[in-house]
Amino acid sequence: MRKIQWIKRVKHILKEDSGIGVVEIILILVVLIGLVIIFKSQLTSLVQSIFQKITSESAGI
Numbered sequence: 001m002r003k004i005q006w007i008k009r010v011k012h013i014l015k016e017d018s019g020i021g022v023v024e025i026i027l028i029l030v031v032l033i034g035l036v037i038i039f040k041s042q043l044t045s046l047v048q049s050i051f052q053k054i055t056s057e058s059a060g061i
Helices: 002-015 022-038 040-059
Strands: none
Touching: 022 040
């Protein structure tokens, strides 16, 4: 019984017109892309160090 109520609630939320609009989604994407561009070098070094650690740890197995 609760599962049916939950599914009805999710459908109601998805059908609401007061949700996030296209403009809001575009603004969020612009901010995220800007953050990635600003912190590109830090993100790259972080990912490289994570992969190096994974490689060195997997060699010990």
